Every structure is written in C-alpha cells, then in structure tokens.
Amino acid sequence: DQQVKQNSPSLSVQEGRISILNCDYTNSMFDYFLWYKKYPAEGPTFLISISSIKDKNEDGRFTVFLNKSAKHLSLHIVPSQPGDSAVYFCAASRTASKLTFGTGTRLQVTL
Amino acid sequence: EAGVTQFPSHSVIEKGQTVTLRCDPISGHDNLYWYRRVMGKEIKFLLHFVKESKQDESGMPNNRFLAERTGGTYSTLKVQPAELEDSGVYFCASSQGGWGSPLHFGNGTRLTVT
Structure with a gap:
C-alpha cells in the first residue's frame, strides 16, 4: 500500500523553463x-x-x-537550470515522525 | 559541521553471510533513522532511534535485521544471514527532532547479496 505516489518516473524540461513535479498522497493524517x-x-x-x-x-x-482537499502537492522550479537535473522525492509524515517517500521523479534539464 | 557518514559505501557478500553497516549521525542529533531503497523503488523506513532507544522499528523486514545504537551516538545495522532480497541501498539519516526538523541523509551503503 503506497501512501505517497509520484506517477511520473521522469520529466524533461528545457533550461530556463518551469519544472513541475507532482505528488499524491492517500493518508489524510499526514501533516508535513x-x-x-x-x-x-x-x-x-x-x-x-x-x-x-x-x-x-x-x-x-x-x-x-x-492542495489538501485533493491530497496533492507539487514542486515548481523556475527557472530550471542544468544543475537541477536529479531525482526528486516527495515525502510525507505525521507529527514529525518517520517519513514516507514516493518512488521519485527523474528530472532532466536540457540546454 | 560534518554530515551523516556511512561505512562502508559498498558491500558485496554471498547469501548466508553477515554484514554490518555503520552510521555516524551529525553531532548532537538525537534522532537517527535507517531507510532502504530497493531496485530503484521508494525509500522505505526501517527504524527510528531517539538517543539509544528504539522509538519505532515497524519497518524492519524480519528478525534477520538487528539495529543498535549503544550510547546514543553511532548506530549499526546487522543483517544475518543475508538473503538475495536484502540487496539495495541502505540510508541513514539524523535530525535534531521536533516538528519541522528535516532529516539529513548520509550517502548510503550499497549492499549486494549474491
């Protein structure tokens, strides 16, 4: 049962443009x-x-x-730079306890 | 300030052998965590120490895994006997604790069981 989901395994964006990485969660008790x-x-x-x-x-x-009602969060990077190329993990927790991670999204920023 | 350090960085062992991973947290961090990432999947929680006490070990896969943190400083994670499915990257993280305190991760130990 995966409580934090990153449905896009990879994303390619041109340098200078906006990168948007998405994450969905199912546990309404997450507060951080x-x-x-x-x-x-x-x-x-x-x-x-x-x-x-x-x-x-x-x-x-x-x-x-x-967006709590949709149980969705997103990370915006603007402007995107080549050094931003990496794997991005979304994580969630309840009352500062253990983190639950998503599977990650690989961002490639191209020139 | 030195970061979280883990040793060894890589370990290749045969099925049935024993391996011990070590983690040195950031000085002064009472909270120490072990996580594991298998086959490029999500990073999964294993256990959480507060000082020398196990706060939460709900993520430990089975009794072949033993974690210790004697004296509340460094921690070890022993796998005995190792199985093929134990292969993955084991991350240690530490934090000062309290709400809003992010975890600081080490570079991980890549364990390969053959």
Missing part, C-alpha cells in the same frame, strides 16, 4: 510534506517543506504547493 533531491551515489538532500496549515511555501527558485 517535504521534497528531497538526490544525485547519483549520494543521499537525498532536503530541498523544501510545507506544513498542512499552509498551501504554499517558497524558497528562491523552488515553490511547493499543497
């Missing part, structure tokens, strides 16, 4: 959501988070949107 970025042979690196009391959080080029 995060995005992690992972390069090959490295561990996931924390990128940005959002609590369930908000619907948007922005940090530089990265914005996370949360």
Whole structure:
C-alpha cells in the first residue's frame, strides 16, 4: 500500500523553463510534506517543506504547493537550470515522525 | 559541521553471510533513522532511534535485521544471514527532532547479496 505516489518516473524540461513535479498522497493524517533531491551515489538532500496549515511555501527558485482537499502537492522550479537535473522525492509524515517517500521523479534539464 | 557518514559505501557478500553497516549521525542529533531503497523503488523506513532507544522499528523486514545504537551516538545495522532480497541501498539519516526538523541523509551503503 503506497501512501505517497509520484506517477511520473521522469520529466524533461528545457533550461530556463518551469519544472513541475507532482505528488499524491492517500493518508489524510499526514501533516508535513517535504521534497528531497538526490544525485547519483549520494543521499537525498532536503530541498523544501510545507506544513498542512499552509498551501504554499517558497524558497528562491523552488515553490511547493499543497492542495489538501485533493491530497496533492507539487514542486515548481523556475527557472530550471542544468544543475537541477536529479531525482526528486516527495515525502510525507505525521507529527514529525518517520517519513514516507514516493518512488521519485527523474528530472532532466536540457540546454 | 560534518554530515551523516556511512561505512562502508559498498558491500558485496554471498547469501548466508553477515554484514554490518555503520552510521555516524551529525553531532548532537538525537534522532537517527535507517531507510532502504530497493531496485530503484521508494525509500522505505526501517527504524527510528531517539538517543539509544528504539522509538519505532515497524519497518524492519524480519528478525534477520538487528539495529543498535549503544550510547546514543553511532548506530549499526546487522543483517544475518543475508538473503538475495536484502540487496539495495541502505540510508541513514539524523535530525535534531521536533516538528519541522528535516532529516539529513548520509550517502548510503550499497549492499549486494549474491
């Protein structure tokens, strides 16, 4: 039973354009959501988070949107840069406990 | 500040052998987690320590896996005896704890059981 789903295994975007990565969850008890970025042979690196009391959080080029009624969140990267090419994991938790991860979306930013 | 370090980075063992993975969390982080990623799938939770106590071990697949964190500092994860399906990347993460405190991951140990 996968509680966090990333239905797009890969995404290709041109440099300078917007990248939109999507994530759906099924557990309505989740109250904290995060995005992690992972390069090959490295561990996931924390990128940005959002609590369930908000619907948007922005940090530089990265914005996370949360739609609780749809149990959906998305990560927007604008403008996309070649260094953004990585695997992006969506994760969710209840009351700051263990994280439940999605399967990841591989983003390729092309020149 | 040193990050989370894991040793070894790679391990190749035969089915039936024993392997011990080590994790050194960020200094001062009471919370330590083990996760595993198998065959490019999702990163799955194994267990959570708060200092030396096991807070949640609901993700441990079976009794062939044993995690310890003596003294509340570094942690070890032993697999004995290893099976083919144990192959994957084992990640350790630590955090200061509390709501909103993100996990900091190590680079993982890639375990291959042949």
